[in-house]
Amino acid sequence: MAAPSRQSLLEGLTPEQQAVVTHERGPLLVIAGPGAGKTEVMLRRAAYLVLERRIEPEAILLTTFTRKATEELRVRLASLLGPQVERLLIATIHGFCQWLLEQFPDRHPFGQPLRILDEHLQHLFVFAHVEALGLNQPRGRLGEYIADVIAAFNAYSEDLVDPEALVVHLPSKSDDPEALAVAAAYCRYRRLLDESGWLDFPGLQREAYRLLREDDEVRATVQSRFQHVIVDEHQDTNILQDLILGIVAAPEMNLCVVGDDDQSIYRFRGATVANFLRFPELYPQARRIELSHNFRSRRPIVQVASRLIAHNPLRYAKTIEAVRGDGPEVLLVTSDDVDDEGERLAALIATLRAEGAIERWSDVAVLYRSVRYYAQPLLAALAARGIPAVATGNGGFFDRPDIQQLRDLIVALGWPSSWRPDHFAGPVLALTPETVDRLAAFAGNIWELDERGLEALGITDERDRSLLAGLVALRRRVKARQHGSILVLIDEILARSGYVARCIERGDTRAVLNLAQFSRLAADFDRQERSAAPFRFGEFLRSLPERSLDEVEPEDEDAVQVMTIHQAKGREFPVVILASLVEGRLPGRERPARFRIPPELLPQVTPPEIAARRLTDPEEALSDQRRLAYVALTRARDLLVLSAPARIRRQRSRPSRFLDEMGLTAERTSAPPVPRLSLAGTRDRTRRRELGTSAIVTYATCPLRFYLLYEAGFELPAWPTVQLGNAIHLTLAALHRRVLAGQPVDEEFAADLFDRYWQPLSRHASARLEGLYETGRTAVIRYVTNWHRTFERIVGVEQQFCYPAPHGLVTGRIDLVRACPDATLELVDFKTRATAGIALIRPDFQLRLYAAAFEQAVQRPVGRLTVHLLADDREESWGWSDEERARIQAELAAIWDGIAARNFPPHPGTHCVACEVAAFCPAMTKGA
DNA sequence: TAGGCACCTGTTTTT
DNA sequence: CAGGTGCCTA
Numbered sequence: 011m012a013a014p015s016r017q018s019l020l021e022g023l024t025p026e027q028q029a030v031v032t033h034e035r036g037p038l039l040v041i042a043g044p045g046a047g048k049t050e051v052m053l054r055r056a057a058y059l060v061l062e063r064r065i066e067p068e069a070i071l072l073t074t075f076t077r078k079a080t081e082e083l084r085v086r087l088a089s090l091l092g093p094q095v096e097r098l099l100i101a102t103i104h105g106f107c108q109w110l111l112e113q114f115p116d117r118h119p120f121g122q123p124l125r126i127l128d129e130h131l132q133h134l135f136v137f138a139h140v141e142a143l144g145l146n147q148p149r150g151r152l153g154e155y156i157a158d159v160i161a162a163f164n165a166y167s168e169d170l171v172d173p174e175a176l177v178v179h180l181p182s183k184s185d186d187p188e189a190l191a192v193a194a195a196y197c198r199y200r201r202l203l204d205e206s207g208w209l210d211f212p213g214l215q216r217e218a219y220r221l222l223r224e225d226d227e228v229r230a231t232v233q234s235r236f237q238h239v240i241v242d243e244h245q246d247t248n249i250l251q252d253l254i255l256g257i258v259a260a261p262e263m264n265l266c267v268v269g270d271d272d273q274s275i276y277r278f279r280g281a282t283v284a285n286f287l288r289f290p291e292l293y294p295q296a297r298r299i300e301l302s303h304n305f306r307s308r309r310p311i312v313q314v315a316s317r318l319i320a321h322n323p324l325r326y327a328k329t330i331e332a333v334r335g336d337g338p339e340v341l342l343v344t345s346d347d348v349d350d351e352g353e354r355l356a357a358l359i360a361t362l363r364a365e366g367a368i369e370r371w372s373d374v375a376v377l378y379r380s381v382r383y384y385a386q387p388l389l390a391a392l393a394a395r396g397i398p399a400v401a402t403g404n405g406g407f408f409d410r411p412d413i414q415q416l417r418d419l420i421v422a423l424g425w426p427s428s429w430r431p432d433h434f435a436g437p438v439l440a441l442t443p444e445t446v447d448r449l450a451a452f453a454g455n456i457w458e459l460d461e462r463g464l465e466a467l468g469i470t471d472e473r474d475r476s477l478l479a480g481l482v483a484l485r486r487r488v489k490a491r492q493h494g495s496i497l498v499l500i501d502e503i504l505a506r507s508g509y510v511a512r513c514i515e516r517g518d519t520r521a522v523l524n525l526a527q528f529s530r531l532a533a534d535f536d537r538q539e540r541s542a543a544p545f546r547f548g549e550f551l552r553s554l555p556e557r558s559l560d561e562v563e564p565e566d567e568d569a570v571q572v573m574t575i576h577q578a579k580g581r582e583f584p585v586v587i588l589a590s591l592v593e594g595r596l597p598g599r600e601r602p603a604r605f606r607i608p609p610e611l612l613p614q615v616t617p618p619e620i621a622a623r624r625l626t627d628p629e630e631a632l633s634d635q636r637r638l639a640y641v642a643l644t645r646a647r648d649l650l651v652l653s654a655p656a657r658i659r660r661q662r663s664r665p666s667r668f669l670d671e672m673g674l675t676a677e678r679t680s681a682p683p684v685p686r687l688s689l690a691g692t693r694d695r696t697r698r699r700e701l702g703t704s705a706i707v708t709y710a711t712c713p714l715r716f717y718l719l720y721e722a723g724f725e726l727p728a729w730p731t732v733q734l735g736n737a738i739h740l741t742l743a744a745l746h747r748r749v750l751a752g753q754p755v756d757e758e759f760a761a762d763l764f765d766r767y768w769q770p771l772s773r774h775a776s777a778r779l780e781g782l783y784e785t786g787r788t789a790v791i792r793y794v795t796n797w798h799r800t801f802e803r804i805v806g807v808e809q810q811f812c813y814p815a816p817h818g819l820v821t822g823r824i825d826l827v828r829a830c831p832d833a834t835l836e837l838v839d840f841k842t843r844a845t846a847g848i849a850l851i852r853p854d855f856q857l858r859l860y861a862a863a864f865e866q867a868v869q870r871p872v873g874r875l876t877v878h879l880l881a882d883d884r885e886e887s888w889g890w891s892d893e894e895r896a897r898i899q900a901e902l903a904a905i906w907d908g909i910a911a912r913n914f915p916p917h918p919g920t921h922c923v924a925c926e927v928a929a930f931c932p933a934m935t936k937g938a
Numbered sequence: 939t940a941g942g943c944a945c946c947t948g949t950t951t952t953t
Numbered sequence: 954c955a956g957g958t959g960c961c962t963a
Binding site for chain 2: 575
Binding site: 939940941942943944945946947948 | 954955956957958959960961962963
């Protein structure tokens with residue numbers, strides 16, 4: 011691929027955009043309004059630094075807000091930079107902190123690998139330690155209380171509140187016993203975390219900040235590596251994050267922050283637009299560039315939005331130019347109350363489609379401040395008209411009957427007295443009505459029945475009987491504590507009932523996605539709670555805040571997009587309807603956080619006036635909501651519809667003050683005329699994505715397996731053989747690294763390494779695991795004995811690569827790279843399975859894929875591809891030719907097309923015996 | 939203008 | 954369930 015020239019990096023950009031790309035050194039503030047093309051400009055700047063200024067890619071740090079955004083940046087930058095993109099650090103700020111801690115494992119007490127509490131794990135952690143934290147007297151529901159407490163903990167951490175100082179000084183500032191209890195709990199929480207070696211998300215940042223500040227060597231290393239720091243979405247950084255970035259960029263201050271003060275909507279989570287607004291004050295030498303062309307929205311939309319946001323007192327004043335020119339006027343839909351509003355909006359959407367203003371339902375997005383609470387009337391009205399809609403942020407995960415039945419079954423397996431007859435009647439088991447009746451009439455203990463007993467009960471259906479007998483057997487395993495994990499129970503129930511296979515067969519992808527989410531929830535539980543006790547799992551589920559989990563929706567349907575304004579951020583739609591513009595909803599009533607930090611207790615890093623304003627100023631709260639409305643308005647490309655009900659339900663209410671501020675009056679109107687739109691070129695491009703080689707190989711063997719594992723994201727019980735594979739993999743990687751470092755290795759060293767990597771994985775001792783341990787240990791020792799002659803040829807270990815294929819980015823890691831006598835490279839992949847199992851995973855395809863990707867990335871010819879079969883103590887090799895390169899590229903393109911077309915049929919074959927999702931597969935279960 | 943009672947309503951979410 | 958709003962009364 012030819013590298014883009016300076017010319018092409020600047021092509022098609024406005025002079026302001028070009029100035030951002032070519033800015034030489036020193037702090038740079040980029041104020042980028044909506045639709046200003048900021049992502050493209052940022053990426054071109056990064057590419058420009060590498061290609062024109064000859065900055066090493068490693069010297070560039072690019073941070074953004076979400077992981078999804080980092081993926082998008084990586085994929086898009088790959089088309090400018092090629093495989094070099096791998097060498098830049100593109101990460102969320104959390105990701106950067108994690109990277110930093112991993113770089114310096116001996117400079118902090120959190121070990122390696124880091125154990126990070128994600129959202130669910132943090133909830134579980136607090137839930138598991140309620141009593142130790144002194145929080146066992148919750149006010150209201152336990153789940154809500156834990157959520158509030160966690161919010162307080164995270165706020166304390168991110169504002170660098172010293173826990174000891176908090177308990178000492180809070181009593182003089184506050185007489186709220188609850189707040190005092192939470193402060194004390196925070197102290198214990200921090201101590202518990204430290205003792206157990208877990209890091210929560212704020213802890214990750216706090217620890218990175220501490221290292222950067224207190225450890226001169228870490229700071230010097232990091233500062234000398236990153237000569238350029240580019241920060242996306244800077245208006246949504248919090249105080250701690252901004253401090254971290256400031257230190258990293260400190261020596262030369264090549265700190266480029268990109269953002270829009272008008273789109274800062276994460277205040278409730280600790281983000282401070284002040285970081286962005288104070289940038290010129292903090293760095294007086296900073297250059298300031300405004301990107302004020304809007305390439306997205308028609309002029310009336312830009313005008314209305316600009317008029318609204320001008321009412322915010324603290325902002326950079328800006329004039330935005332609507333490049334796309336004039337368009338239809340903004341529509342105002344009035345209604346009696348929120349039920350009426352739903353009706354009218356549904357009718358409007360139907361009309362838009364009927365009159366050809368839009369071509370697809372998904373051209374329309376309806377935005378609410380809260381989908382959970384506000385969207386029901388619209389969803390009902392759409393459903394009544396048969397208009398498809400997806401509502402993200404609906405909180406309805408546990409409303410699904412299948413999820414309920416699965417949950418009830420699991421709890422009942424461990425705690426039979428929780429069993430109620432109606433738990434039998436659900437879609438997962440799908441028992442016949444007669445069976446359900448018989449079971450409901452039965453007064454005894456179902457778990458004590460065997461197959462004959464079930465027959466005696468009058469259960470005649472053979473499938474029902476064997477399914478129930480299977481559950482009884484499972485209950486016995488649980489009772490004997492032999493089941494291992496909650497994940498095993500889910501897997502067994504889904505496999506025995508055939509529910510997943512039935513869902514796949516009738517195309518119910520929604521069910522599959524939600525079952526996968528349930529499996530992830532259980533995997534989190536298993537990771538934190540080693541008890542595997544169903545009762546505890548039930549308690550955990552009950553402890554989750556009400557409606558805190560969304561029902562997962564399939565993305566690919568053509569459906570009206572109903573979502574929260576927060577979720578719409580960064581996206582665009584031809585038609586946007588901003589609904590429920592009524593006082594009390596947008597703007598809503600400000601409710602202060604349950605546990606507040608007295609500003610006096612904040613450490614000196616925060617200017618007190620900012621701390622105070624962020625937390626308490628009602629004017630700032632209103633500004634925040636105005637920004638929220640602004641974000642919503644500016645999502646629209648062609649048509650913006652505002653909807654203002656006269657009341658919420660019965661109580662009188664007023665139309666949102668924001669309507670006045672936009673210069674619109676909420677006069678009652680009849681149905682507004684529908685304008686004609688020309689939507690040419692407004693379609694979202696299909697998202698180019700990043701795929702690992704293992705995912706691609708999986709698709710190549712069986713698209714359905716790929717779907718279940720990588721699209722739906724099923725968590726499955728770890729098969730013992732997978733444990734073995736992991737341990738061997740880690741062992742060989744460490745062994746090879748040592749060889750590469752020029753240090754001696756022998757059999758004893760290899761065996762010790764294996765012991766180290768095996769032990770943490772074996773929780774339950776069993777004969778099976780003992781056998782696997784012996785197998786692994788032997789294989790590793792034998793490898794050193796018989797293959798040490800190849801060690802001198804090792805030139806790369808666990809070599810990462812990425813390959814910008816035409817359809818997306820392929821990433822992967824090669825176990826081992828050896829030099830060949832003819833100066834070509836040999837790529838080696840280690841396999842634990844015996845030859846019989848090997849044919850099933852297409853190692854030749856995998857290695858050719860590696861070769862195609864790797865030779866691009868390192869620009870050295872690959873001559874030989876090798877699979878090392880540890881179980882058989884032998885290697886198998888292939889050559890690598892132009893012909894094969896062409897073939898693999900064609901195959902890769904076909905795979906990518908298949909994934910993009912969402913084509914996921916099962917591909918049955920001999921490999922199915924080794925497939926962990928065979929029991930979910932219609933092709934397998936039908937035959938059986 | 940203050941006080942009391944009835945009635946209504948009910949954030950946002952990423953790492 | 955709990956806190957706030959609005960209406961009514963004194």
